[in-house]
Amino acid sequence: MRWITARRRHPAAGYAIVLLTLVAIGLGYAALTGAGSPASASAPAPGQQQIARGQEIFARNCASCHGLEAQGTAVAPSLIGVGAAAVDFQVSTGRMPAAEQGPENVRKPPVLDTSQTLEVAGYIASLAGGPAIPSPEQVSTAGADVAVGQELFIANCAQCHNFVGAGGALTYGKFAPALTQATPTQIYEAMLTGPEAMPVFNDTTMTPMNKRDIIAYVTATRTEANPGGFSLGRIGPVTEGLVAFLGLLLFMVVAALWITAKQGKPREHE
Amino acid sequence: MANRALDGVGGFLDDRFRGAKSFRTLFKKIFPDHWTFLLGEIALYCFIILLLTGTFLTFFFQPSMTDVIYHGSYTHLDGIRMSEAYASTLNISFDVRGGLLMRQIHHWAADLFMAAIFAHMLRIFFTGAYRKPREVNWLIGIVLLTLGMLEGLFGYSLPDDLLSGAGLRILEGVMQSIPIVGTYLAFFLFGGAFPGHLIIPRLYILHVLLIPGLILALITAHLFIMFHQKHTQMPGKGRTDKNVVGAPLYPYFMAKTGAFFFFTFAALALASTFAQINPVWLYGPYTPVAMSAGSQPDFYMGMLEGALRVMVPWEWNVAGHTFSFNVFLPALLPLGIIFTAAALWPFIEQWITGDKREHHVNDRPRNAPTRTALGMAVITFYGVLWLEGANDIIADHLNIALYTTTRIAQVSMFVAPVLAYIITKRICLGLQRKDLHLLEHGVETGIIRQMPSGEFIEITRPVSEEEQAKLAFPARPPGLPAPDSADENGIPAPGTRGAIGKVRARLNTILTESVELPGSNGHTNGHGADGSGQAQDEPEHAAVPAGGVPDGSQEIAPGAGQADSGSSGDDAPDQ
Ligand code: HEM
Numbered sequence: 001m002r003w004i005t006a007r008r009r010h011p012a013a014g015y016a017i018v019l020l021t022l023v024a025i026g027l028g029y030a031a032l033t034g035a036g037s038p039a040s041a042s043a044p045a046p047g048q049q050q051i052a053r054g055q056e057i058f059a060r061n062c063a064s065c066h067g068l069e070a071q072g073t074a075v076a077p078s079l080i081g082v083g084a085a086a087v088d089f090q091v092s093t094g095r096m097p098a099a100e101q102g103p104e105n106v107r108k109p110p111v112l113d114t115s116q117t118l119e120v121a122g123y124i125a126s127l128a129g130g131p132a133i134p135s136p137e138q139v140s141t142a143g144a145d146v147a148v149g150q151e152l153f154i155a156n157c158a159q160c161h162n163f164v165g166a167g168g169a170l171t172y173g174k175f176a177p178a179l180t181q182a183t184p185t186q187i188y189e190a191m192l193t194g195p196e197a198m199p200v201f202n203d204t205t206m207t208p209m210n211k212r213d214i215i216a217y218v219t220a221t222r223t224e225a226n227p228g229g230f231s232l233g234r235i236g237p238v239t240e241g242l243v244a245f246l247g248l249l250l251f252m253v254v255a256a257l258w259i260t261a262k263q264g265k266p267r268e269h270e
Numbered sequence: 271m272a273n274r275a276l277d278g279v280g281g282f283l284d285d286r287f288r289g290a291k292s293f294r295t296l297f298k299k300i301f302p303d304h305w306t307f308l309l310g311e312i313a314l315y316c317f318i319i320l321l322l323t324g325t326f327l328t329f330f331f332q333p334s335m336t337d338v339i340y341h342g343s344y345t346h347l348d349g350i351r352m353s354e355a356y357a358s359t360l361n362i363s364f365d366v367r368g369g370l371l372m373r374q375i376h377h378w379a380a381d382l383f384m385a386a387i388f389a390h391m392l393r394i395f396f397t398g399a400y401r402k403p404r405e406v407n408w409l410i411g412i413v414l415l416t417l418g419m420l421e422g423l424f425g426y427s428l429p430d431d432l433l434s435g436a437g438l439r440i441l442e443g444v445m446q447s448i449p450i451v452g453t454y455l456a457f458f459l460f461g462g463a464f465p466g467h468l469i470i471p472r473l474y475i476l477h478v479l480l481i482p483g484l485i486l487a488l489i490t491a492h493l494f495i496m497f498h499q500k501h502t503q504m505p506g507k508g509r510t511d512k513n514v515v516g517a518p519l520y521p522y523f524m525a526k527t528g529a530f531f532f533f534t535f536a537a538l539a540l541a542s543t544f545a546q547i548n549p550v551w552l553y554g555p556y557t558p559v560a561m562s563a564g565s566q567p568d569f570y571m572g573m574l575e576g577a578l579r580v581m582v583p584w585e586w587n588v589a590g591h592t593f594s595f596n597v598f599l600p601a602l603l604p605l606g607i608i609f610t611a612a613a614l615w616p617f618i619e620q621w622i623t624g625d626k627r628e629h630h631v632n633d634r635p636r637n638a639p640t641r642t643a644l645g646m647a648v649i650t651f652y653g654v655l656w657l658e659g660a661n662d663i664i665a666d667h668l669n670i671a672l673y674t675t676t677r678i679a680q681v682s683m684f685v686a687p688v689l690a691y692i693i694t695k696r697i698c699l700g701l702q703r704k705d706l707h708l709l710e711h712g713v714e715t716g717i718i719r720q721m722p723s724g725e726f727i728e729i730t731r732p733v734s735e736e737e738q739a740k741l742a743f744p745a746r747p748p749g750l751p752a753p754d755s756a757d758e759n760g761i762p763a764p765g766t767r768g769a770i771g772k773v774r775a776r777l778n779t780i781l782t783e784s785v786e787l788p789g790s791n792g793h794t795n796g797h798g799a800d801g802s803g804q805a806q807d808e809p810e811h812a813a814v815p816a817g818g819v820p821d822g823s824q825e826i827a828p829g830a831g832q833a834d835s836g837s838s839g840d841d842a843p844d845q
Contacts, residue, residue, distance in 0.1 A: 103671070145349075146345070146346050147345070147346055147347050147348050147349050147350050148349075150346055150347065150350070150554055151350060151554065154432060154553075154554040154557075154560045154562065155557070155559060155560045158432075158560060158561070158562040158563065159560070159561045159562060159563060160563055161563060162562055162563040162564045163432060163552055163553050163554065163562040163563075163564075164552050166564070167563070167666060168562075168563025168564055168662060168666055169563070169661075169662040169663075169665035169666040169672045170672065171671075171672055171673060172671060172672070172673065173670075173671035173672070173674075175665075175666055176563065217346075220346065221346075221552070224346070226546045226549070227363070227364070227370055227546070228370055228374055228542075228545070228546030228547065228549060229374075229542075229543060229544040229545045229546045230544055230545050230546060231546055231549075232545060232546060232547075234549070234552060235564045235663060236433065236562075236564040236565065236566045236663075237433070237548070237566045237567060237568050237569065238564070238566050238569075238572075238660045238663045240381065240545075240547050240548070240568070240569070241381065241568065241569025241572065243541070243545055244378070244381035244382055244384075244385050244569060245385055245569070247541060247545070248378065248381065248382045248385065248537055248538070248541055249312075249382060249385040249386065249389060251537050252308075252312050252382070252386070252533065252534060252537055253305065253309075253389075255530065255533040255537070256305040256306075256308035256309070256312075256530070257305045259305075259308070259526050259529060259530055259533070260303045260304060260305045260307075260308065260526070
């Protein structure tokens with residue numbers, strides 16, 4: 001980690017990342033498409049076999065709630081047209097398959113592995129299209145502007161996720177989670193699909209470039225040092241007030257007790 | 271030896287300045303040694319530190335709302351449009367040597383300043399130190415607290431970051447909610463529509479000049495009055511309304527208080543080194559279109575924030591005018607009532623008890639059960655609203671639904687203070703009974719002895735003189751004449767007539783409820799517990815070092831309180 005931090009501003013860093021990304025795409029592409037089927041612009045188009053496997057996994061894990069044809073039931077919405085991005089976001093963050101019924105589905109360790117996820121995503125996408133899983137270049141932060149990202153984040157996301165993405169409460173027991181774990185792909189997918197209470201930021205309201213700026217801001221802020229000392233959670237003045245009382249005032253009271261504990265010979269006056 | 275030198279210095283100063291009181295006496299002034307007496311000092315030292323660090327900040331801070339494009343060393347905001355005020359705060363934080371440390375000391379000092387004022391004020395209240403002749407200083411204290419809140423709010427608004435702008439927005443909303451004149455007031459303050467270009471320069475002058483000036487003047491008055499009236503003291507052996515027992519200013523108290531200043535400074539320096547406060551660079555520059563989750567004011571404004579959050583939506587539309595009670599009432603009522611009631615309290619209490627005596631020995635909180643209970647009720651009310659001010663943070667981190675926290679606050683702001691009152695009063699009365707037991711039966715030693723008859727008894731030892739002086743109950747105020755009671759000429763005593771007299775008598779019963787010493791009811795049982803400091807009340811006993819004549823002139827002769835308290839005997843001990 002240190003190693004990366006120290007070198008991420010190196011003039012060659014940008015190129016290195018692009019190169020690495022390209023290699024990763026190539027390998028991923030080869031692994032996923034297998035027999036070299038034609039690819040769409042962003043995500044590899046799944047073959048019939050994969051769709052069939054996806055449908056199988058879906059029937060086992062998801063159909064109980066979403067219906068056998070993903071048409072939706074009383075307990076869960078239809079998935080027709082939500083696209084591969086929604087499935088990838090929901091499944092890779094562990095939200096789906098949903099566990100107990102809370103006010104909101106929370107992030108947990110994913111149940112399906114990556115290839116299974118992509119297969120289900122392919123199956124859902126084959127039903128009625130929808131937003132595709134973003135490619136690694138689409139979520140790459142190379143060349144993205146953190147400052148613009150900060151401005152956009154404050155204007156569009158901070159009211160729910162707090163100024164650095166530390167999370168915040170919403171109404172009716174819902175909350176906007178802390179953005180400390182989401183991968184660049186998941187951040188992109190969250191904006192694209194708007195899970196639960198979160199609005200959709202499609203490519204007209206927020207251009208793909210701006211999405212990358214936001215990803216750059218969110219990921220850079222996580223590792224940003226706190227020049228002033230411990231961060232106190234970066235959730236604003238509430239923790240500062242706690243420290244003022246439980247730290248500073250308490251310390252001073254102990255000091256006062258100590259200083260007055262040693263009494264000289266008492267004297268009287270007037 | 272030391273004394274000779276001291277006299278020398280004092281004499282030198284006296285020869286040159288001829289103070290109203292000689293410097294020699296000043297050096298020998300006695301300060302009581304109780305830790306709660308240092309709470310106010312924390313505030314004083316914080317203020318000094320605020321003046322120093324604040325002055326440093328003025329060298330670099332630009333109180334201007336002119337737009338600039340930032341190109342400083344904080345690259346995460348490079349190329350962003352912001353106000354000069356915000357840009358200069360970034361510069362202080364990242365480009366001025368020691369600037370961030372100074373900013374942090376300034377802000378931590380502001381927090382500790384307010385926390386210490388709160389604590390100091392509660393100490394004064396719960397020990398009854400505000401009583402005659404110190405009512406004026408109590409009032410000054412309340413003005414200081416209010417000014418401190420304003421000063422903090424304005425300072426918090428200066429950097430023009432997202433949270434400070436949100437605070438100003440609320441300030442504007444609150445001003446606008448004042449019926450009829452509200453919109454004009456807000457318009458004048460902001461010099462036009464929100465946010466305008468004037469508010470930061472205006473707040474700046476208020477923050478660095480006017481309010482610190484007022485605070486300084488009032489602190490000076492506060493200290494002079496305190497100095498002139500002398501400290502109160504907690505009850506103890508040899509402490510009476512006519513003396514002050516403690517350590518002389520020189521050398522004891524000077525050393526202690528000097529050390530205490532450095533403690534304050536060290537605490538602030540440590541906090542500012544290790545704990546980040548108000549990281550404005552993370553909040554970003556203020557824009558009216560943005561808002562962040564967890565936008566909160568500093569803690570001393572948190573109660574007001576909570577009051578706004580707890581309020582139900584309630585608006586009137588009368589002839590095209592909107593009366594937004596949903597903002598107006600919560601913003602002004604709860605704190606307004608608390609502050610007004612606090613300001614009037616010494617006088618209300620005097621009127622209810624009819625106690626016009628001077629008090630220089632404080633009450634232990636348990637010995638004024640009703641006052642203590644009232645204080646706890648107010649603290650609870652304040653505390654509920656305070657927590658509600660942070661309800662989103664609480665909801666998020668304790669996994670409670672947001673509206674549930676508000677519901678809880680809406681109910682508990684009424685219920686909890688009542689419970690706090692009842693519980694505190696019971697605790698106080700219980701503690702008093704325990705004290706009474708100690709005075710009457712001595713301290714249980716834990717040694718059990720078997721009597722020849724086979725009976726087991728526990729050995730007790732009588733309380734020592736020191737303990738007794740501390741435990742002994744204060745002289746109760748002279749009782750009020752019964753309502754509508756007439757003297758032998760058939761003329762009712764003043765203040766006891768009619769409905770008001772009845773109310774007053776009723777309040778008196780409530781306020782003076784207390785466990786009574788058996789001695790004061792006439793059936794002295796020889797334990798001597800009734801002489802609450804009788805032995806110490808002899809004026810000759812006050813071996814005054816430097817020819818000081820007691821100037822806390824007493825209206826009531828020593829012991830008169832006891833004699834009178836029997837007459838109020840409305841609540842005999844119920845045991
Ligand atoms: C009771 C006294 C005072 C209180 C409670 C107080 C409080 C505050 C607070 C909370 C801030 C925001 C700090 C931040 O950026 O995190 C602030 C800023 C500031 N204060 Fe004060 N202050 C006090 C006295 C003074 C005095 C006496 C001066 C100058 C002579 C001063 C000058 C400043 C300046 C220039 C700023 C803006 C710079 C900045 O935000 O970094 N303050 N004050």
